[in-house]
Amino acid sequence: MQVFGSSGVRGVAGEELTPPFVGQVAAAAGTELDTESVAIARDTRTTGRLFADAAASALAAIGCDVHRLGIVPTPAAQAYAERTGVPVVVITASHNPPEYNGVKLVGANGVELPQTTLERIEERLLAEDFTLVGYAAVGSHREVDDAPERYVDALLDRLESEGRRERITDADLTVALDPGHGAGCLTSPEFFRKLGCRVVTVNAQPDGHFPGRNPEPVAANLADLRRLVGATDADLGIAHDGDADRAIFVDERGEHIEGDTALAALAAAELDAGDVTVSAVNVSQRLVDVADDAGADVELTPIGSTYIISRIRELQREGREVPIAGEGNGGILFPDYRIARDGAYTAARFLALLDERSASAVAASHGDYANVRANLEYEDEDGRTAMLAAAEKHADDADAELTTIDGYRLDYGDAWVLARPSGTEPLVRLYAEARNQKRATSLLEGVRAEMVEARDGD
Template identity: 75%
Template sequence: MDVFGSSGVRGVVGEKLTPPFVGRVAAAAATVLDADTMAVARDTRTSGQLFADAAASALAAVGCSVARLGVVPTPGAQAYADRTGRPVVMITASHNPPAYNGVKLVGGDGTELPRATLETIEDRLLAEDFDLVGYDAVGSSTRIPDAPETYVEELLDRLATDGLRERLAAAEPTVAIDPGNGAGCVTSPRFFRELGCDVVTVNGQPDGHFPGRDPEPVADNLGSLRRLVRSTDADLGIAHDGDADRAMFVDETGSHIEGDAALAALADAELEPGDAVVSAVNVSQRLVDVVADADAELELTQIGSTYLISRIRKLRREGTSVPVAGEGNGGIMFPDYRIARDGAYTAARFLALVADRPASDVVADYSGYAYLRANIEYDHPDEREAMLVAAEKVAEDADAELTTTDGYRLDYGDAWVLVRPSGTEPLVRLYAEAGDRARAQTLLETFRDPMEDAQAEA
């Protein structure tokens, strides 16, 4: 697909992403989904209201009534869709920088639309084939002011069903929350207070300029959260991305917990023999080891939530239990709850592990690997193509097992390296993992050096 990437449509505001374009995406979606009513929601980005208005106008123009949810995390919008059966146009660029925005389409079941449906919508979009209506059939618009509050109540009810709400309330943990000025500001602090936690926050005011930090909750952006954890003796630090469908953690010492270690710990707590875990081709060896020890199966897909969701659905149709899925970026799913990433729910499940022992102990068994990431930016598609040609040459010449599910992954048994183009930004991403940092760095440079040479010559 040319328009919908691995996680919807994203682009720089005023360049790739404009109000007319967002309107056409919404109109195409409404025409294909043929829903009487669709919802529109957004994160806190400065352009969010602009694009939400464009989407709402386009939906009304094709005869679809609009439920305006306002600022709400993506999982909150998904909860609304699941509860009402109404698809949602979610205006968000998730973890991308402030200059970006995007569109994510959610089905009436509360999950992202299947790729086959997205392809049909894209065909309509590119052909500008919309079912516009006359003056007497335009859709109406209704504001739904309680979407965030209802989402929080549903989270609390679910944790009660899981048997975790009472357990967390009894533990009375102190939790430091960094919503990053994003949509999680309107839900996560309240949610954890309602759970009985003592909550302290940083970057807790909704602000689409993201003054506190960039929206991506990577280690380099979480200095304020680490300091807050140390100064308040918090049991756990929780950080979200811009739309709060991801959660990353800081332990009680103020140290960053790698996302792959958190995923491994959560999977280890869930897996039974015969279960399956779905992850992406940049999967950490930590999760590989956990799955093997549990006598479970590991299913790998291309990077991006839509690919994981499709594989989860397929496995569940076949009768395979998939208790947990996700990636090491904090985007984790518990399919028995919902086949969708939910940063607040994931954080609560991790906090339940911390109720028994310190967070540093929870992840101690999943250390021992150095996981490195790097990006190479490009300005022109010719540069991208030249870099990928160079990467292919390195991969074919290497003495390792090659996987081409998504880019080029080389497995050496005790270490691996992956190169793939980003589905949302003008970047080629590199990942490497090994038992020590020096070897992981060497693996990265094995690809990066010839790729940068090829980019310079393009």
């Protein structure tokens, strides 16, 4: 797909992403879905209202009634779609920097649209295959004010039905929460308080400038959260990205818990013999180890929620049980709940593991690997092509098992390294994992040096 990447459409606002283009995406989607109504949701970005208005106008112009949800987490928008049967256009760039925005399309079942549907929408978009209606058929607009509250209540009901709400409440936990000025500010503090937790917050004011930290909840951006955990004796620190479909954790000592470690810990509580879990090509050996111990299988996809969701659906059609799936970036799915990432629900599932053990103890069971990552920028297509050619040559020369479903992943048995282009930013991302930091760093630096040399023409 040229327009829809691994996680929707994204770009720098006013440059790669403009209101007319967003309107065309919305019109193409509304036409292809052949629906009477479409909801519009957005995160806190300063350009969110601009693009939401463009999408709403375009949808009304093709005859769709528009439900305006305002600022809500993407999982709350998905819950609205599932509850009402109304698809949603979500204006969000998730974890990307403040200058970015994007469009994510959610079906009437509350799940991101499958690749086949996105491809048809893209064909309409590129062909401008949508028709404006006359004045008498223009769609109506209505404000929906209760989407955040309904989402929180539904989360609580779900945890109650699973028997986890009482476990969390009885554990008498203190939660340090960093919604990162994103849409989670409107729901997560209330949710965790209603779960019976004592909640302390940082960066919890909705602000599309993201003054406290950038939206991506990586370790380098979570110094405030780590300090808050230490200052308040919190049992767990929780951080969201801009649209709160991800959760990253800090343990009670104020130490960052790798997303891969959290995924492995949650998978260990879910997987049984014969099950299958789905993850991306940058999967950690931690998850592979957990699956092997349980007698479960691991299925790999290209990086991005769209690919993981598509594979989950395929496996379910084959009659396979997929209790958990996701990536090490905090985007975790529990398909029995919804085939969607939900940061608040994921965090609650992790809290349920703390009824008898500390967060550091939970993490220690899956912390035997060291990870390093790096991003290589490029200015034009020539730079990107040169770096990927260097990565391919490095892979051809290496004595390792090669996987090419998304970039170049080299498995050495005791370690692995991956180079792959970002689907949302002008970057080539590098990942490496090994039993110790020195080995992981050596693998990453080996391929990085060759790629930088190729990019710079040295």
